[in-house]
Amino acid sequence: MRAAIYARQSLDKSGDSLAVSRQVAECRELAERNGWEVAEVYQDNDRSATNGKPRPEFARLLEDLRAGRHDVLICWHTDRLYRRLRDLVDLVELAERRSIKIATVRASDLDLSTPAGRMVASLLGSVASYEVQQKAARQIAANRQRAQNGLVLWARRPFGFDRDGTSVKVVKGEAAEIRKAAKAVLSGATLASVAADLNARGVTTTLGKPWTVTAVRRVLLNPRTAGRVVSKGEDYGGDAPAILDPETADRLGALLRDPARKAAPPSTEVKYLLSGLVRCGRESCDDAVMYATSNAKGVTVYRCRTCYGTRRLDLVDAVVMGVLVERLSRPDALDLLATDVDVTDLREKVVDARQRRDALAGMLADGLLSPDAARTQARRLTDLIDQLERQIADATGADPLAVLAQASDVAAAVERMSLRELREAIRTLMNVRILPSGKGVRFDPRHVALEWRER
Structure with a gap:
């Protein structure tokens, strides 16, 4: 019998595809024990089976099964093959036209041509979907708990802060820039002038990019500057390190969120010959x-x-x-x-x-x-x-x-x-x-x- 092997891993953190390679190795051993000839191996590395995004090798596998190129499909576990019932429907439609056996290393074999086999496959798919949803709920709860403890592990470092392990610390140089910008805005300076000043002095965002009005506003309105921890729109209090005192942060927030404040983007037209070019010679x-x-x-x-x-x-x-x-x-x-x-x-x-x-x-x-x-x-x-x-x-x-x-x-x-x-x-x-x-x-x-x- 001609066998096809399918292997998949949702997240390849190391980038070396070791998990997929191990699946393939164990699937080959199963094929050898049963005397099946492995005709082709299909691998979707770093691909989720739950988010609905295309799995190129899975799609190619289905086409080859429809064309009758394989008699048996081997996978390490059924949750490597499908986690959404929609993918199972595709397999069942194939089984109704051709007798396809699904053999697994770590789960029960499936015969999708029989009602009992389809029922077992459906149950396994429902269990897999339930596990995915539970995992997501646990991750959300864990993230919320970290936020409550001031241990938010951000994907992008906010200006003014850094991590020491899981603890948040203030970056002194960047904190000084935030305080200077806050003082300037409260004294009547525009966000555009603050951005121009930062760019002229070579200060960049945490991504190494020039400052824009939007970027300056985002930093000044970040609740973390006042020592507050906010995650997913929920405020968990003020136990984190702060850059601005609460009164300054509140005044700044009221000013920048004022509906009467001009919301139109500042003009980029140059008006003066040396503005932003000339520097103060005082030591x-x-x-x-x-x-x-x-x-x-x-x-x-x-x-x-x-x-x-x-x-x-x-x-x-x-x-x-x-x-x-x-x-x-x-x-x-x-x-x-x-x-x-x-x-x-x-x-x-x-x-x-x-x-x-x-x-x-x-x-x-x-x-x-x-x-x-x-x-x-x-x-x-x-x-x-x-x-x-x-x-x-x-x-x-x-x-x-x-x-x-x-x-x-x-x-x-x-x-x-x-x-x-x-x-x-x-x-x-x-x-x-x-x-x-x-x-x-x-x-x-x-x-x-x-x-x-x-x-």
Whole structure:
């Protein structure tokens, strides 16, 4: 008799398919004892039989059984073959057309061509379904108990917290960022400005991504920041480590959940030349980013969020633009773009990086990479692609700085460029800092410190 072996494992944590291999080995021993010839082995590794998702090898097995390629089906246990009664119906329909015997290593053999065999199979399927539901209920109860004890084992680490075994601990640096953001928002800052500040200083989310308004709001409204444990929408109290005191968290929640608060996404249109680019030169501010705002007299200034020092926006812009135009008007301006880059080689590297990034999906589907590893690799490859494309742009004169450096009249070229393009040229060419000068001191161009970047 021609025998088919079917093996399945719901979750392959190690990725080595050992459980499936053991099933196949024991099924082969059963076939040998009965003198059956194993015609083919079907394996669905890391595939559940209860969630309704396709099992490719099970589907192929049914097609081969319908085609009459096998006389007996061997599995380690019937729950490896089916757990849903819908799958059993498919097998019964086959049995009504062909005499199919199901032999198992650890359960009773089934003859689906007889009423008694179908009744036993149905009972086994019902028991398997019951076990799955009970297991899910036990997992939910266990997760609830862990949450009540402050031991929630999150799938994604929340910003500001980490685990020490099963205990939650506060990450000091990230906690400081949360407190700073909360203070800024309660003082009137927008979520967009907080996100811009974090991104400008190179602070990323726990996934290594830039901050968005939504991400900042999610962190500030996370009950865990106030020491509360919430799981599946249920609040289990405040026994966990906290970053914000309850009063601050409540004020923040009331502010951010206020229906009157503007819900429309902030405009991404650039309005000011150096907002978010210029930094405070005061030593204690540690290069804090300065943003454009209006002072009490209605004058637009660049303000440091740390020391609250300000400088008139129009005067600072005039100094920076004057230096930029003067430098790019020199005969050696193109030296700023000098490079020995092999553009062809760079483009080949870009193609290779894109292909490697595209291949990650297949590796994830095949179980060769975990989701976290795939995300990490995708992020690294995306950063590499961005870096390579920037080098290509620099070498081929496709960036705003190249346009200015090659212009016969730099001042006129500046007038024609968009604000966004000018910002990109300044970002590429120089670091701008506002030096401290003391109260009441008149503006002096020397208070604007420019540092040329190496290309």
